[in-house]
Amino acid sequence: GACGEACDGSQLCDRGACTCPGGGARCHGRCVDLDDDPAHCGGCGLACPFGVPCVDGACACPDGGVLCDG
Numbered sequence: 001g002a003c004g005e006a007c008d009g010s011q012l013c014d015r016g017a018c019t020c021p022g023g024g025a026r027c028h029g030r031c032v033d034l035d036d037d038p039a040h041c042g043g044c045g046l047a048c049p050f051g052v053p054c055v056d057g058a059c060a061c062p063d064g065g066v067l068c069d070g
Contacts, residue, residue: 007018010031020031027044034040034057039047041054048059 005018007013008030010020011018011026012021013019018026020026024031025034025040025044026032027040032040032044034042034044036054036056038052038054038059039045041048041059042057048054052059052061054060
């Protein structure tokens with residue numbers, strides 16, 4: 001990455017910046033998939049409630065349930 005900033009093993013260095021392969025996003029120094037990571041669902045730090053999966057970048061309830069108020 002930049003001077004004094006090393007990319008971790010999951011990242012690539014591209015023109016002096018750490019990037020994630022495959023279109024992943026870099027959140028808090030690591031690569032994540034914003035489409036299915038429940039800790040970073042749709043954006044860095046946007047966490048789904050415990051036990052609620054992240055589907056296509058949104059917290060989703062199984063069996064057709066509805067998620068209200070987070």
